[in-house]
Amino acid sequence: MLEGSTPWPAEVARRYRTAGLWRGETLGALLRTVAAEHGESTALVHGDRRISYLELDGRADRMAAGFTRYGITSGDRVVVQLPNVPEFVAVCFALFRLGAIPVFALTAHRSQEIGHLCRITGAVAYVLPGVHRGFDHRVLARQVRSGAPTLRVLFSLSGQGGDVIDLSAVDAEPREFAEPDPSDAAFFLLSGGTTALPKVIPRTHDDYTCQVRAASSVLGMSTSDVYLAVLPLEFNFTWGCPGVIGTLVSGGTVVLADAPTADDCFAMIVREQVTVTSLVPSIAQLWLEAAEWSDADLSSLRVVQIGGAKLQRSVAERITPVLGCELQQVFGMAEGLLTLTRLGDPTDVVLGTQGRPLSEEDEIRIVGPDDRDVAAGEVGELLTRGPYTLRGYYRATEHNAIAFTEDGYYRSGDLVRLTADGDLVVEGRIKDVVIRGGDKISAAEVEGHLLGYPGVLRAAVIGVPDDFLGERTCAYLVVTGEHPSLHDLKGALRDRGLADYKLPDRVEFVDELPVTPLGKVDKKALVLLADQGRPTVAKQKG
Structure with missing residues (x-):
């Protein structure tokens, strides 16, 4: 077990293995198995590039050997920041090997x-x-390396020579490597950002193969399926729900989209006869609008999964009539638990719930502030544990003591209820997070950067409802002197290294921030204030 990771209790792990949920297979070996079975069938499509299973398997082998030439060995961690290109898949499987x-x-x-x-x-x-x-990530990489003592080697899709190595040079004659322990970490996903910076989630070979096989089964994936990867491959949703890995396990074809625009994606759906894809609600809305005037034949689509943010019923009701396929609502987290509506579920279940847990071994509790189970049908916080839900964040002992119960349940921070038929309905969240178009933004992180701007005395960031993105970020500021423009604030936060999706969409200036009786900033009052749009508050919208 990798130092800093939290294992499942031995007796629980034995139960999962006995039940056949954990098969002792690694992700690297999984590709080897499907490549032997599906050989020359197309595994990946990107633009004009078509890569067979055997080609992908061979590239992973050569790249694994190539990485060792640069001193990378078993157990080393490698940050992978790539767009939706075949190299992302090849790099990950090479590292798994x-x-x-x-x-x-x-x-x-x-x-x-x-x-x-x-x-x-x-x-x-x-x-x-x-x-x-x-954006030149090579400049960023050199900046990061100067402050990260362990970081030695930089690889790039377009190497610059010298200290940045072109990925095409990571190539050597294949060699045998010892199989990793299936119960050990295969890769790290990132938390949604409920703290200033993301927590790191170790996903093991055992738990992730369990997840993708179960998700593929629920969706009825087969060799005839073509999955369009619209969202970033780094998302758990795209990577394995069933996503890329689940499609490969099933012998299907993965089509990689550079952007989620309807024009580009509709063309790919028609050309490649795409059958399944995964979207967040904001992209689904764009597709629905585009489909009203497009003459693209989308009849190959059989299922569109939608998750990542709240799907309004009015949008859900349009999916099947407009796109001509089934809707599957998905609620999930990089930490593990997935709930999904099933194909053939009653209409009210599909339109109004987030379905049922993926595995029969998923355990959920819904509790009140006292950690006691609430009555059936009541809203409470979702706690969960199971065969693909982590038992602890990586190197986060203090946070784990808060984020998990003593008996291993993960505290999701999501407010949910169960219907009489046992389907989950997500009602909100406890955590101080804005979910903007599926991206989770830590309010505390943005507030900290705003407080670094000259003249800003206090800052509070909230989410305000938005028909398109679900929520937009609104920053309330108490400042001295002249009010900074939204443009200047965004520029300053970019200069501090903040990602664009975290920048405030709107800024409002107040003399004081409202506080609760305990002296904390009253964000509920700010939400009401934002909704009222009082004329006494100076607004700048972006």
């Missing part, structure tokens, strides 16, 4: 997040895109 551990990072992450990930995981290498959407 080698026994090294990918640390997933979004392409939107900047120095704050990447530096944090390198330091907390002790990463020895960083795989980056080069220049992506106008």
Whole structure:
């Protein structure tokens, strides 16, 4: 077990193995098995590139051997920050084969997040895109390396020579590597950001193969399925619910989208006869609007999964009539638990709930503030444990003492209830997070950066309802002197290394922030104030 990780109790692990949920297989071996079975079938499509199972398997082998030339060995952590390209998949499977551990990072992450990930995981290498959407990640990488003592090697999709190695050079004759322990960490996902910087989630070979096989079964995935990866591959939703890994396990084809725009994705659906995809509500709305005037034939689609944020019923009701496919609502977390509506569920279940847990071994409790179970149908906090839900964040002993119960339940921070038929309905959340278009933004993190701006005395960040994104971020500021413009604030936060999706959408200035009787900022009062749009408050919207 990797130092800093929390194992499942031995008797629980035995139960999962006896039940056949944990099969003792590694992700690297999984690709080997499906490549032997599906050979020349197409595994990945990206633009004009078509990569067979055998080609992907061979590239993973050569890249695994190539990484060792740069000193990367079993157990090493490697930050992987790549867009939706075949290299992402090849790099991850190469590292799985080698026994090294990918640390997933979004392409939107900047120095704050990447530096944090390198330091907390002790990463020895960083795989980056080069220049992506106008941003030079090679400059960022050198900046991060200066403050991360373990970081030695930089790899890029477009190497610059010298200290940045082109990924195409990571190549050597294949060699045998010892199989990693299936119960050990295979890769690291990131928490949604309920604290200033994301916590690191170790996903093991055992638990993730359990998840993807179960999710593939629920969705009825087969060799005839073509999965369109619209959302970033670094998302658990895209990577394994069933996503990329589940499609490969099933012998299907994964099509990688560079952007979620309807024009591009509709063209790919038609060309590749896509059958399944996963969206967040904001993208689903864009697709629905585009489909009203598009003449693209989307009849190959059989299922669209929607998750990541609250799906309004009015939007859910349009999916099947407009896109001509089944809707599957998904509620999940990188930490583990997935609940899904099932194909063929009654209409009210599909439109109004987030379905049932993925596995029969998923355990959930719904509790009140006293940690006692609430009555049936009442709203409370969701606690969960199971065969693919973590038992502790990586190197986070103090936080784990708060985030988990003594008997191993994960405190999700989500407010939920169960219907009479046992379907989950998500009602809200306890945590101080804004969910903007599926991206989770820590209010505390943004507030901390705002307080670094000259003249800002106090800051409070809240989410305000938005028909398109679900929520937008609104920053309330108490300042001295002239009010800064929203443009200047965003520029300053970018300069501090904050990702673009975390920048405030709106800023309002007040003389004082409202407080609760306990002296804490009263964010409920701020939400009401934002809704009222009082004319006495200076507003700047972006």
